[in-house]
Amino acid sequence: MLQDTIRHWIDLLLVKTGLSPAGAEEAEPWILLLLILVIGIGLDFLFRILLLHVVRRVVKRTKIQWDDILFDDKVLRRMAHIVTPIIVAIMLPIAFPHGGYLLRITLRLITILIVIAVVRFVNTLLKAIFQLLEQRPSWQGKPLKGLMQTGQIITFLIGFILVVSILLDKSPAIFLTGLGASAAIVMLIFKDSILGFVSGIQLSANNMLNVGDWISMPKYGADGTVEEVSLTTVKVRNWDNTITTLPPYLLVSDSFQNWEGMRASGGRRVKRSINIDMTSIRFCTPEMLERFSKIDLIKEYIAETQQEVEQYNKELGIAPDLGHINGLNQTNIGVFRNYLTLYLRRQKNVNQEMTLMVRQLQPTATGLPIELYFFTDTVNWIPYEKIQSDIFDHVYAIIPEFDLRVFQEPTGNDLRTLKETLDKQ
Numbered sequence: 267m268l269q270d271t272i273r274h275w276i277d278l279l280l281v282k283t284g285l286s287p288a289g290a291e292e293a294e295p296w297i298l299l300l301l302i303l304v305i306g307i308g309l310d311f312l313f314r315i316l317l318l319h320v321v322r323r324v325v326k327r328t329k330i331q332w333d334d335i336l337f338d339d340k341v342l343r344r345m346a347h348i349v350t351p352i353i354v355a356i357m358l359p360i361a362f363p364h365g366g367y368l369l370r371i372t373l374r375l376i377t378i379l380i381v382i383a384v385v386r387f388v389n390t391l392l393k394a395i396f397q398l399l400e401q402r403p404s405w406q407g408k409p410l411k412g413l414m415q416t417g418q419i420i421t422f423l424i425g426f427i428l429v430v431s432i433l434l435d436k437s438p439a440i441f442l443t444g445l446g447a448s449a450a451i452v453m454l455i456f457k458d459s460i461l462g463f464v465s466g467i468q469l470s471a472n473n474m475l476n477v478g479d480w481i482s483m484p485k486y487g488a489d490g491t492v493e494e495v496s497l498t499t500v501k502v503r504n505w506d507n508t509i510t511t512l513p514p515y516l517l518v519s520d521s522f523q524n525w526e527g528m529r530a531s532g533g534r535r536v537k538r539s540i541n542i543d544m545t546s547i548r549f550c551t552p553e554m555l556e557r558f559s560k561i562d563l564i565k566e567y568i569a570e571t572q573q574e575v576e577q578y579n580k581e582l583g584i585a586p587d588l589g590h591i592n593g594l595n596q597t598n599i600g601v602f603r604n605y606l607t608l609y610l611r612r613q614k615n616v617n618q619e620m621t622l623m624v625r626q627l628q629p630t631a632t633g634l635p636i637e638l639y640f641f642t643d644t645v646n647w648i649p650y651e652k653i654q655s656d657i658f659d660h661v662y663a664i665i666p667e668f669d670l671r672v673f674q675e676p677t678g679n680d681l682r683t684l685k686e687t688l689d690k691q
Contacts, residue, residue, distance in 0.1 A: 302354055302357045302358065303354060305353070305357070306350045306351070306353045306354040306357070307350060309349065309350070309353055310346060310347065310349050310350035310353075313346050313349050314342070314343060314346035314347075340390055341387070341390050341391055341394050344383070344386050344387040344390045344391075345387050347383045347386070347387070348380065348383040348384060348387060350383075351376045351377075351379040351380045351383060352380060354376050355373060355376045355377065355380070358372060358373060358376065374432050374433065374435070377432050378429050378432055378433070381425055381428045381429055381432070382425065382429070384425070385421055385422060385424075385425035388421045389418055389421060389422075392414050392417050392418055392421070393414065395414075396414040415496060415498075461513070461514070461515040464515070465513075465514035465515040465517065465518045468518050469495070469514065469517060469518065474517070474518075474524070475492060475495065475500070475517060475524065476492070476526075477492050477493065477494065477495060478491060478492060479491070479492045479524055479525070479526045480492075480524070480525040480526065480529065481502065481522050481523060481524050481525065482522065482523045482525070483502075483512065483516075483517075483520070483522040483523070485520070486510065486512055486516065487504075487510055488502045488504065488510040488512060488522075489502075489504055489505060490502050490503045490504035490505050490510070491503050493509075495514065498513065498514070499511045499512065499513065499514070500512045500513070500514050500517060505647075528645060529645045531620075531641075531645075532617070532643070532645065533617035533619075533620045533641035533642060533643060533644075533645070534641060534642050534644065534645045534650050535639075535640075535641050536638065536639070536640055536641065536642060536653075536654045536657075537637065537638075537639050538637070538638055538654070538658065539627060539635040539636060539637035539638070540635070540636050540638075540658075540661060540662070540665075540672060541630075541632050541633035541634065541635050541636075541672065541673040542599065542633050542634045542635075542636055542665075542670055542671070542672065542673060543633050543670070543671040543672065543673040544629065544633055544634050544673075545671075546598075546669060546670045546671040547597065547598065547599045547634070547670070548597065548598060548669070549595045549596070549597055549598075550595065550596040550597060550598055550601065554598065554669065555568060555572060555596065558601055558668070561605070561667075563605060563608050563609060563612070564601065564604060564605050564608060567601075567604050567608065568596070568601065571596055572596065574594075575593070575594045575595060575596060578593060578594050579593035579594060598668045598669050598670055599634070599636075599668075599670065601668060602636075602665070602668040602670060603624045603625075603626075603636065604624075605664075605668070606624040606636070606638060606661065607622070607623070607624045609660070610622055610624070610638070610640050610657070613653075613657065614643075615642055615643055615644070615649075615653045616640050616641070616642060616643065616653075616657075617640070617641040617642060617643045620640075620641040621639060621640070621641065622639070622640040622641070623639050623640075624636065624637070624638055624639070625637050625639065632673050632675075633672075633673030638657070638658075638661070642654070
């Protein structure tokens with residue numbers, strides 16, 4: 267046989283170097299083992315070079331892009347590293363033809379190397395698949411990193427169980443049974459990972475959160491853009507450029523606000539109110555109506571409304587001087603509300619396709635709130651703030667034109683003016 271010929275040739279070579287026949291026989295297995303390792307490493311190098319060369323040529327000729335990532339050099343190298351221990355394991359009986367303790371120990375070590383090589387290859391392959399999916403539009407923004415990390419943990423766990431079972435020469439089923447018995451301890455150790463995995467699936471399945479979404483969670487100091495969703499953390503870059511990390515299960519068990527619906531709608535809501543001093547609210551006199559009619563924006567509204575008021579009072583036979591008591595009459599607050607509505611309708615930066623209204627809220631000790639409820643035509647923060655600021659600059663400035671006053675708590679200057687007035691009296 268070939269292996270007997272090789273062994274005999276090595277014995278002769280060792281004897282020629284000065285060893286005794288007995289010494290040559292003892293050294294023979296180790297020389298063969300060294301020779302097998304050299305052959306395995308050489309074949310590994312050769313296989314890696316050929317694999318990279320052939321696959322590169324094939325990948326470059328294809329028009330598709332996914333194979334460039336899936337058959338990356340790192341993936342192919344890790345695949346090639348599996349070959350060396352397999353070749354050595356096949357050739358090992360040549361060095362130890364009679365079996366024995368040394369053969370068993372060496373085979374165990376080589377089998378462990380095969381398991382480690384496979385685990386490293388699967389780990390690299392998972393990273394390549396993750397990178398490939400990230401480039402697909404349908405998968406962009408999904409919490410893929412958490413799924414990849416889960417796959418890596420499962421791979422490492424299986425590899426660890428196999429390595430331990432090989433070292434102890436026991437069946438992996440025994441360790442799996444032991445893990446089942448100690449499931450409570452395992453769940454306690456990997457609590458965050460398990461909760462993160464389950465939460466990641468829920469977030470993805472329900473489309474609750476994607477990378478790039480703007481979320482706010484004031485309870486935990488998060489208000490910004492989601493940068494990363496992993497197995498154990500969700501990273502949020504706040505608007506002040508600080509980073510807040512949250513466990514994924516908090517986003518499932520607790521409430522958070524996702525602003526992506528607002529971004530997709532094309533309009534951002536403005537919901538602000540101004541408090542009117544209720545002592546300044548009154549019926550409109552003819553002089554007030556005449557003055558208000560000079561405002562082009564509400565000229566037609568005042569004329570049409572006044573015509574309806576006069577027609578209603580005339581049909582009921584109500585004297586004009588008693589209309590404000592027994593009949594209808596316009597009020598300065600009502601004219602002001604309609605002015606604000608028409609003013610918002612004229613603004614080009616206000617989204618006219620979405621809800622727009624000016625309404626009264628429940629009166630309080632700080633006056634009568636008049637709320638402006640509308641949407642801007644942009645969702646960007648800086649233009650949004652400018653639009654609403656410009657609108658309310660005008661609103662506050664126009665209020666006195668309707669004989670109304672904004673409610674404001676007395677300030678030090680008010681008290682000082684009052685004191686000076688009393689002193690003069």
